[in-house]
Amino acid sequence: MSHDNSTKEYSISDLAEEFDVTTRTIRFYEDKGMIHPERRGQTRVFLARDRVRLKLILRGKRLGFTLKEICEIIDMYDDVAGEKGQLNLLLEKIKIRRTELEEKRRDLDAAEQELIEVEGRISARMKELGLS
Amino acid sequence: MSHDNSTKEYSISDLAEEFDVTTRTIRFYEDKGMIHPERRGQTRVFLARDRVRLKLILRGKRLGFTLKEICEIIDMYDDVAGEKGQLNLLLEKIKIRRTELEEKRRDLDAAEQELIEVEGRISARMKELGLS
């Protein structure tokens, strides 16, 4: 077994197309130290690891985190290899982030409920006005 | 019954304090036409309606919507009083927004799952290193 680890490669425009962002965006993220593609000559070569990171970044953005926050969150994934004291701190950080996510979930639930209510009011109004 | 409708009043700093934003932020939202406080002389007087709007705005922000998107969403709540064609369009818009919310929910679930996994790996690592 060459324990393959999915050694596929991607160009910058491969990823840009797949995730519907511009190449500028990807280069910007590299500039900020959020992705670390390899180089073949001067050309960037992205591996599975980079692709995962990009996916995480974009997900973070959809959830309303800033790039700085996203950095902090993603960096946690790599910090599991620390020693005792570090790990306790890391657990604390994770707890805080999970609390944030729960708050977002409550916001999400509330927002969805309101849309559902508006739909209800619209249906009622449409029946009032005639047939649907 | 004076069908009170909670006719309480708020100053700009009341709301700023309650929601932990600056007065500048609130004035900015008014400037953008997102809140419409009354005036007593030149001083702003906020009513329950304005407070609700502010709450909606801040919730939208926490969910990663732009102020423009938040405007579009909040405006939908007022558009229920339209006629037939408008209402159908409105239903379409709501459907789109609900789809967005569902995507955010999937993102949220995935993010939470990953944090849980990291917690697991940390616990394992801590047992490896000795006692917790």
Added chain:
DNA sequence: GTTTACCTTTACGTAAACGTAAAGTATTTT
């Protein structure tokens, strides 16, 4: 061999969402 298609760096520009300072008004406290 030159066009086409990607890739690169450098660098100024921009929209969004406020921050911050200046300068003034109105009321309440000492």
Added chain:
DNA sequence: AAAATACTTTACGTTTACGTAAAGGTAAAC
């Protein structure tokens, strides 16, 4: 009446997250 407090408008400044040329390198296709 002087000081403190809370409100106001006006306007320039700042950070974030890229957009958008400009100017060029490299490799396949015609």
